[in-house]
Amino acid sequence: MTSEQASHVLAIDQGTTSTRAMVFDRSGRVVAVDQREHRQILPRAGWVEHDATEIWANTRAVVGGALAAANLNATSIVAVGITNQRETTVVWDRSTGEPVHHAIVWQDTRTQALCDELAGDEGPERFKARTGLPLATYFAGPKVRWILDHVEGARERADAGELLFGTVDTWLLWNLTGGAEHDGVHVTDVTNASRTLMMDIRTLDWADDVVEAMGVPRSMLPEIRSSSEEYGVCHPGILIGVPVAGILGDQHAATFGQACLDVGSAKNTYGTGNFMLLNTGDEIIESRHGLLTTLCYRLGEQPPVYALEGSIAVTGSLVQWLRDNLGLIDSAAEVERLAATVEDNGGAYFVPAFSGLFAPHWRSDARGALVGLTRFVNKGHIARAALEATAFQTREVLDAMEADSGVRLTELKVDGGMVVNETLMQFQADLLGVDVVRPRISETTALGAAYAAGLAVGYWASTDEIRDNWAEDRRWSPSLDPAERERLYRTWKKAVERTLDWVDDDTR
Ligand SMILES: Nc1ncnc2c1ncn2[C@@H]1O[C@H](COP(=O)(O)OP(=O)(O)O)[C@@H](O)[C@H]1O
Numbered sequence: 001m002t003s004e005q006a007s008h009v010l011a012i013d014q015g016t017t018s019t020r021a022m023v024f025d026r027s028g029r030v031v032a033v034d035q036r037e038h039r040q041i042l043p044r045a046g047w048v049e050h051d052a053t054e055i056w057a058n059t060r061a062v063v064g065g066a067l068a069a070a071n072l073n074a075t076s077i078v079a080v081g082i083t084n085q086r087e088t089t090v091v092w093d094r095s096t097g098e099p100v101h102h103a104i105v106w107q108d109t110r111t112q113a114l115c116d117e118l119a120g121d122e123g124p125e126r127f128k129a130r131t132g133l134p135l136a137t138y139f140a141g142p143k144v145r146w147i148l149d150h151v152e153g154a155r156e157r158a159d160a161g162e163l164l165f166g167t168v169d170t171w172l173l174w175n176l177t178g179g180a181e182h183d184g185v186h187v188t189d190v191t192n193a194s195r196t197l198m199m200d201i202r203t204l205d206w207a208d209d210v211v212e213a214m215g216v217p218r219s220m221l222p223e224i225r226s227s228s229e230e231y232g233v234c235h236p237g238i239l240i241g242v243p244v245a246g247i248l249g250d251q252h253a254a255t256f257g258q259a260c261l262d263v264g265s266a267k268n269t270y271g272t273g274n275f276m277l278l279n280t281g282d283e284i285i286e287s288r289h290g291l292l293t294t295l296c297y298r299l300g301e302q303p304p305v306y307a308l309e310g311s312i313a314v315t316g317s318l319v320q321w322l323r324d325n326l327g328l329i330d331s332a333a334e335v336e337r338l339a340a341t342v343e344d345n346g347g348a349y350f351v352p353a354f355s356g357l358f359a360p361h362w363r364s365d366a367r368g369a370l371v372g373l374t375r376f377v378n379k380g381h382i383a384r385a386a387l388e389a390t391a392f393q394t395r396e397v398l399d400a401m402e403a404d405s406g407v408r409l410t411e412l413k414v415d416g417g418m419v420v421n422e423t424l425m426q427f428q429a430d431l432l433g434v435d436v437v438r439p440r441i442s443e444t445t446a447l448g449a450a451y452a453a454g455l456a457v458g459y460w461a462s463t464d465e466i467r468d469n470w471a472e473d474r475r476w477s478p479s480l481d482p483a484e485r486e487r488l489y490r491t492w493k494k495a496v497e498r499t500l501d502w503v504d505d506d507t508r
């Protein structure tokens with residue numbers, strides 16, 4: 001198939017709450033989309049699982065739906081790109097394709113004791129210089145180990161070479177390229193591998209000693225490749241014959257889709273959680289302020305591009321929590337109307353440390369708190385405090401990023417489900433003291449994966465086309481008095497202090 005015959009690129013965006021398939025044309029425009037939510041399985045406090053089989057079924061369904069909506073078939077698709085929720089861990093049997101356990105999701109905190117044990121005397125930074133990451137429940141390695149330790153017979157089957165591990169990209173690629181029946185391709189890309197706590201960020205290969213310490217057999221691990229190359233061809237089903245040619249973890253894909261291709265450019269994605277990535281080029285910056293060192297992307301044989309990342313576990317999911325757990329609003333969009341019923345937060349601060357605190361704190365002993373309450377506070381203030389929590393957490397991450405990199409951001413590119421919220425975006429600009437800029441094509445995650453795939457097969461000639469396709473939609477500029485901005489931020493920091501040291505033997 002050549003790019004003359006084929007006219008479009010398809011991206012699969014497998015996220016925490018849903019799976020989307022999107023068809024793009026050469027200008028980066030979304031031609032068609034289909035989306036399906038999957039079950040959030042919450043067996044007990046702190047545990048979050050997905051059914052990987054359901055995710056694969058949803059992927060097939062949305063690919064079919066998007067192609068039908070675009071009135072296209074496989075012969076019109078030049079390449080497929082995959083982008084995915086990162087860290088979420090699947091272990092399956094290579095001869096049946098059956099997962100041995102539900103996928104353990106990135107938000108899941110069940111591996112806390114294991115992480116403490118692995119940290120030992122050296123502490124949570126034990127593998128940081130090698131992998132770029134602190135030992136934390138967030139990452140995939142400890143999740144694999146948990147499955148091997150807790151699923152009956154899994155350790156023996158893994159040692160016998162019967163089980164495979166993959167993050168969701170690998171699970172989907174293996175199934176798309178033939179699965180158990182046709183020897184699916186068992187590969188991941190550098191960005192996803194950089195979230196396992198098992199990849200050496202310099203050699204871009206598995207760090208044997210770390211893998212061994214993690215207690216994971218090497219035979220389970222996928223081969224690590226670049227983010228943009230032909231990994232294999234779709235075997236059975238509706239995409240038959242189409243090459244899968246791009247893989248990027250979702251936050252890396254959004255960075256690429258936002259055309260953050262120059263050193264010092266950054267984006268912040270506002271979804272279930274928030275993830276800010278700063279392109280640091282060929283420089284591997286070891287954070288001293290609570291950020292992660294990660295791969296930004298690697299295009300084929302070109303040198304890898306690195307990034308600093310600030311990951312925040314709970315932002316948009318706090319809005320969902322107001323809706324689903326408190327019934328305060330009927331839809332996520334309603335939070336803005338409710339917040340607009342008050343002038344400010346009324347003194348209330350909401351620190352959503354539901355999974356502990358991620359960047360820049362990395363405190364698994366923290367739990368959520370709503371502080372500053374008086375009889376004056378009403379539900380409007382709580383809605384406002386919930387929105388402000390996203391902006392305050394982002395300020396913490398931006399401060400850390402500037403301190404680590406020496407880069408002073410002059411504007412921040414934003415994307416994700418929350419950036420339709422004007423109140424939040426204005427407050428964000430106020431609190432950061434820099435412009436916040438939203439692109440015209442807001443589906444940057446899927447777009448980034450499409451670009452990676454399209455570049456590999458020559459559909460797009462170079463990254464210059466990515467730059468040319470990026471266009472500004474809306475800009476928010478700071479208008480808050482700087483003294484007031486700092487007062488609010490100081491108070492937020494006080495609220496964060498109140499959430500620490502909560503988990504102990506009495507509250508575990
Ligand atoms: N108008 C809104 N105001 C605030 N938050 C919103 C709004 N609309 C959606 N959200 C939040 O955005 C998140 C969904 O964003 P999305 O980028 O689709 O997430 P993900 O890719 O993580 O599944 C949800 O957590 C939802 O609560």
Ligand SMILES: O=P(O)(O)OC[C@H](O)CO
Nearest residue numbers: 015016085086106271272
């Ligand atoms: O699926 P999202 O958009 O919530 O992203 C999840 C992140 O990749 C977790 O690291």
